[in-house]
Amino acid sequence: MWLAGMAVNSTSQLFKSLLVTSELIDGQNRGRLASSSLYDICTRIHRISLGTSFWPGEQLQHSSFSGSAKHEKHRNLSLVCVSNMREFDQTALVSAGKYLQNASTISEAISLVKKHLHQGSTIDSYMYVDVLQRCFKHKDLTSVKQVHDCILKSGMDQNPYVANKLMRVYIRCGKVQDARHVFDKLVKKNVFNWTTMIGGYAEHGRPADAIEVYNQMRQEGGRPNEVTYLSILKACACPVGLKWGKEIHAHISHGGFRSDVPVQTALVNMYAKSGSIKDARLVFDEMAERNVITWNVMIGGLAQHGFGQEAFSLFLQMQEEGFVPDSTTYLSILTATACSSAGALGWVKEVHRHAVKAGFDSDMRVCNALVHVYSKSGSVDDARLVFEGMLDRDVISWSAMIGGLAQNGCGHEAFSLFLKMQREGVIPNVTTYVSILTASASAGALEWVKQVHNHARKAGLGSDFRVCNALVHMYAKSGSIDDARLVFDQMSVRNVFTWNAMIGGLAQHGCGQEAFSLFLRMRREGVVPDAITYMSILNASASTGALGWVKEVHRQAVQAGLDSDVRVGNALVHMYCKTGSISDARLMFDGMVERDVITWTAMISGLAQNECGQEAFSLFLQMQREGFIPVATTYASILNVCTSTGLAMVEEI
DNA sequence: TTAGGGTTAG
Known part of the structure; x- marks a missing residue:
């Protein structure tokens, strides 16, 4: 048996060799020992005695082993080492990664790990990181669980690399809670572990949990680095995150990250996404250095807030300052919200011209965005032109075009395209169905709505609640309230949109009483009505002509705090007038804030x-x-x- | 070996 170049035949020799090993591990001598051997030895020592993180520089300090062999702690260490050394052989010292090179599949790699474990050979952190990376690539949760089991059996759960990779894989598979479990079990956490956990919550839209971990990190003396800030800012990039985002902004400024371009860019993004576009612009303007991503974030933020013109000016300014827009720049500027603003078509065309000049007119994602944006800004002809000029189209391209046609009163054409996409081998998804089923009402729509319904059923999407919501809506719109009701009654999951679609449909078909009873049932089932519900139910009063009902719904809307919604207010004014109570209508009108x-x-x-x-x-x-x-x-x-x-x-x- | 700022359909 050899350890650190010495023959090991007895307890005393083992202990001596451990002392030499620790010296080699320490500081500049670290490089003298083959890293695979080093980690193998460390793994064993760690399993035997330390029970915490085992990074050699931290745990196997020279001093840890320099005391008297009579010292009980060291004696115990030696004894346990000996028992484990029986299983220790030269093959285990070979870098574990080499074993996995021959494994072409995850299951083969896992089999090798298991075989190793069974033989009592050491599995080093590289081997686990390697096999976990394979699970990460394939998002293979079953395999992760098996590897996790092996990790626990070999006592490697405290290894910071292994634990970190395990957390990452769990997060990628959507199992944040499992990642948290691994994280919580880690006795000693490094900045990577903290950052991974924060990033995991960020990835899954859980800002409160991310902040909890971030605060815990600071309380325990952990020092966030630039990546930690990127992760926590990502978590706070949502409306509820603003208050925390502001606090983190202060930490960043005090922590010396004022000139870090990625961190400052993440700040701009956080402010833009959390609703404070002014603060985003403030940070952006104060940045001494920027890159393309910084510009993209600011442009996208402005576009999403409906400042299309400003976004476009910035798009020009970035080029004046020598930055070359990339495909993301075009995608950012061409976002839907921006283009719903009046007069958008002009600068959308301008952006399109730039994209053509820069050669992005063959980029599928840019073209998809153009199809969407042209449709949104009312120019379905331009959308069609872009769509028809595309060499490659994915399900997004087809859905965008179909949705654009549907919303612009070309339901029939949308349906033809829906059939064509399938002929060309592209499989429609939920969005495609929802897109086509949000068409504006047109004559003869019922026939193709029924056909779309049939297709959805065949595709196994007939009971998807998003598709069903759209079906209820579209059946009602195209004149068949009975079909709408049939879909509604068969739904096992309903949300407020479902109820609104059905109540609104009944109201439009003059079935006031039925709409009212559905409204009451909705409340009994614990679904909270929103402004649209009140608007729909008020419209239903038109067919009953009952002032009493209008007053009752008004009272409930006040209770729900929705009477200040302009849509509800409008419906109330309208209905009071319809039911003949002009004084109530005027009272409502005069009291409206908006x-x-x-x-x-x-x-x-x-x-x-x-x-x-x-x-x-x-x-x-x-x-x-x-x-x-x-x-x-x-x-x-x-x-x-x-x-x-x-x-x-x-x-x- | 381990963490990572922006990105198109509804």
Whole structure:
């Protein structure tokens, strides 16, 4: 038996060799011993005596072994070592990684690990990291569990590398709780372990847990590094994360990371995603150095907040400053929200021109975004042009085009494309079905809705609640309230959207009583109504004409705190007018904090229909004084007043 | 060996 180049035949020799080994391990001599042997020895010593983290530099200090052999701790150490050394052979000293080189599959690698374990040979951290990396690649949870079992059996669960890789794999497989379990069991945690756990929570949208770990790290004296900050900032990049994000910002400033470009970029991103675009811009403007990612984050943040024009200016500015936009820059600027703003089409075309010039017109993701954005900004022709020019298309391309057509009143064409995509071998997913089923109502839609429903059933998506929600909505919209009800009744999981779609559908079909009873059932089943529910149920009152119902729903909306929602308010004004209580309508109208053109039109037409022509006309003037632009319905209402009463205001209008 | 800032359909 050889250890650190010495023959080991007795307890005393073993102990001597351990002393030499520890010297070799220590400091600059570390390199003299083959690393595989070193780790093998360390693993054994660790298993025997230390029970905590075993990084040689930390645990196997020279001094740990330099005391008298008579010392009980060392004596025990030696004795246990001896018993384990019986199983110790030269082959185990060969780097474990080499064993796995021949394993082509995960199961082969695991079999080798198990064989090793069974023979009592040492499995070093490299071997575990190697096999765990294979599990990571394939997101193979069953294999991870088997490897974890081996790790526990060989006592390697305290190895920081092994534990860290194990945590990462669990996180990748969606088992954050299992990662947390490994993490909690770690007696000594290094910055990698802390960061991995924080990053895991960030990846799974759990900011509160990430913050808890981050705070624990600081309390226990851990020092976050730049990667820790990147991870915790990612976790806080959501609306609830803002308050914590601000605290971390202060830690970063005090911790000397003010000029770290990735950390500062992550700060910009955190502020943008948590809703404080002003703070994002502040950090961005103060940065002395930036890179393409920094620009992309700021541009994307502005675009998502609806500041399309500003995003576009920044896009030009970055190029003036010598930065070359990449595909992400184009994706960031072409985000949906930005393009819903008025006048977006102009600069979308401008971005498109830039993308063509820069050669990104063949990038599938950029083209997908363009199809989406053109559809959103109302130019389905441009969307079609981009789509047709694409050499490669994935399910996103097809879904974006289908959704764009559906929303722009081309339901039939959307359906044809839906059939074509399948002919070309692309399998529709939930989004494709939802996209096509959110089409605007059109004549003859029912037939193809039924066919889409059939396809969904065949694809095994017939009971997916997102698809069913869209089906309820679309059946109701295309005229078959019975089919909508059939889908609704067969659903095992329903959310507020499901109830809203059904209640809204019934309301539109003049089934007020049925809508009301469904509204009551929804509440009995513990589903909390939202603004849309109240809006729908108020519309249902139109068919019942019952003022009592409107007042009751109004009372409940107040209780739920939703009466201040402009959509609910509009429906209340409208319904009070419809049921003949113009005084209640006016009371509601006057008390509204926020009004839009619909509010004004509802009140004006209510007054007009209830023979209050003069009042309607003065409200019509007031509306314009307050900066609201009347729409066709507003004019129709007010012109009705003029014709019926003979008021000489027509010219003024 | 172990952690890592931005990214398209609904």
